[in-house]
Amino acid sequence: MSAITPAFARATLADRLTGRIGRSTLARDAALVVSGAALMSGLAQVSIPMFPVPITGQTLGVLLVGLTLGMRRGGLALVVYGLVALAGAPVLAGHQGGLSSLASPSFGFVIGFVPAAALAGLLAERRWDRSVVTALAAGAIVTIVPFLIGVPWLAVSLDRLGPAVWHGEMGAHSVLQAAIAGGVTPFLLGGLVKAVIAALVLPSVWGVVRRIDER
Template identity: 50%
Template sequence: MTNATGFAPRAVLADRLRTHGLATNAALVAGGALFTAAMAQVEIPMWPVPITGQTLAVVLVGATLGARRGILSMLVYAVAGLAGAPFFADMQGGLGALALPSFGYVIGFVPAAGVIGWLARRSWDRRFGRAAAAMVLASAIPFVTGLPYLAVALGSLGLPNDLQSVLAAGLYPFVVGGVVKALIAAGIIPLVWKAVGRR
């Protein structure tokens, strides 16, 4: 069954590729992880949590690949980074990254990609308004894991880790940029769908 554009319902952009199968899916997952690693290097250095392009990458990867491939892509990103690949901000990698106050956000990338991928399969990525709402929601998910992780990390360093200190270090500086990145993603994905639809 197809919709008015001729596409199968609940498709994501990656489903429009001419080739399908295990090799294609593996390449998409690896490509999403590499793209996220590259965007991690687009950085405004801050401590304890830098501003990077990772969140933009996560929502773009999740929306483009769908929930399952998006989740796998973020898992590959995290595992490869922990294995030593310089995938995290400032070209960091290895098990030492677990001690970084910002690592909790990396954990949150996995469900964030899953949520935006799930919404994309339900066509939330086709028009700017719904895409913006979906991108903002997904962009907020890493804070759910990132802030508690940050609190523990700050406490282990003997630094203030009360609620206000954690929010000041790990939330407030990122709100405006997070919304901007979500809106950028919400503008890109519907435009790509329009371009695909004209083929």
């Protein structure tokens, strides 16, 4: 029993739902990773076109993928998602894809999704996804991570585009102001809403799992 307990305690929701606690298989993990990347692709198309960064459902996808799959599979799912996008598959917002995406002002956020999903998975493995309070805290923390890469990437991109864009079109007095106005401010409320959704959904599913266990 002592050999099973640690694996059971660290089990993610995906482990519990597939009934494979402590018995990871390559095929199952690959299927979960691909499913996570596919979910990201679908939520990316739930978007509101904006310049320089569109509003999408991707942040919610990062939370769901990471908190459900765990650190390694969650992070890897986002790596697969980014590589598939760069390979040319139209999986980014607006059905975009290809190596030209690297020049996009918003691609830094896609890169930032990888450590964000891994962090979400790490917190899930420490049971942060099992109550509304801790899941909401996890969502708030994880939501910050993509900005740490996305905003500097956006600032560099806007600087490359020149004052005609960040001042003339966006009305900002500096590149940093434009990056914050275009890459942070519009996403604060939406990020909070997505964190709340994840904080309500995942503990609810865990509640169903616990009730099934009790029976």
